[in-house]
Amino acid sequence: MANAKIIALAGSLRKNSFNHAVIEHAAELAKQQGAEVEILSLAELDLPMFNEDVEAQGVPANVQILKDKLRSADAILLASPEYNGSITAVLKNAIDWASRTEAGAEPAFRNKVVALFAASPGGLGGLRGLNHVRDILSGIGALVLGDQLAVPAIHTLLDENGKISDAGASEKIGGLTSQLVEVTSKLNS
Numbered sequence: 001m002a003n004a005k006i007i008a009l010a011g012s013l014r015k016n017s018f019n020h021a022v023i024e025h026a027a028e029l030a031k032q033q034g035a036e037v038e039i040l041s042l043a044e045l046d047l048p049m050f051n052e053d054v055e056a057q058g059v060p061a062n063v064q065i066l067k068d069k070l071r072s073a074d075a076i077l078l079a080s081p082e083y084n085g086s087i088t089a090v091l092k093n094a095i096d097w098a099s100r101t102e103a104g105a106e107p108a109f110r111n112k113v114v115a116l117f118a119a120s121p122g123g124l125g126g127l128r129g130l131n132h133v134r135d136i137l138s139g140i141g142a143l144v145l146g147d148q149l150a151v152p153a154i155h156t157l158l159d160e161n162g163k164i165s166d167a168g169a170s171e172k173i174g175g176l177t178s179q180l181v182e183v184t185s186k187l188n189s
């Protein structure tokens with residue numbers, strides 16, 4: 001059975017993003033279960049705002065990198081904050097770019113198994129935003145796992161290096177990560 005190939009992505013550009021800490025933690029756990037995981041940073045990719053006029057002049061190089069990496073993966077670990085109860089602009093922009101198909105190419109999110117996480121210092125953990133992310137990704141062919149995880153009070157669950165140190169949070173992140181690896185491996189077999 002081929003190892004699951006996973007892209008991990010956070011819907012925040014912030015240097016010390018809590019959601020980035022969640023995907024780093026999930027990525028480590030997925031690797032321990034035999035998955036190949038690559039973390040993609042939207043801050044590093046620095047995608048332009050989607051504009052059909054820009055696209056018509058040629059897909060920007062970093063957009064192409066995002067699309068190619070998504071296409072070559074089996075699954076996606078995605079953690080995002082909610083902004084005003086919804087998806088962050090940076091994540092929606094990345095999804096809009098990735099949803100566009102070049103001639104003959106597969107839609108980048110199509111048939112990717114996706115595990116959704118959110119983290120917030122607030123009490124709902126970003127849960128409301130996840131519903132919007134789920135709707136958008138399901139609408140473009142992603143296979144979003146029914147289970148999802150919103151982590152409230154995330155700022156209390158990290159060590160001094162900004163890594164997830166809380167055992168309960170780690171266990172919950174590990175549970176959803178295991179499900180992603182397991183479902184993806186079954187689909188690959």
Ligand SMILES: Cc1cc2nc3c(=O)[nH]c(=O)nc-3n(C[C@H](O)[C@H](O)[C@H](O)COP(=O)(O)O)c2cc1C
Pocket residue numbers: 012013014016017018019020080081082083084085086119120121122123124125126
């Ligand atoms: C424009 C804006 C809107 C926000 N709206 C929400 C919200 O609706 N719910 C929530 O829990 N936190 C909200 N927050 C707080 C974020 O959860 C917090 O900034 C968090 O650290 C962002 O995630 P990150 O650390 O991964 O960047 C908002 C923050 C910003 C900047």
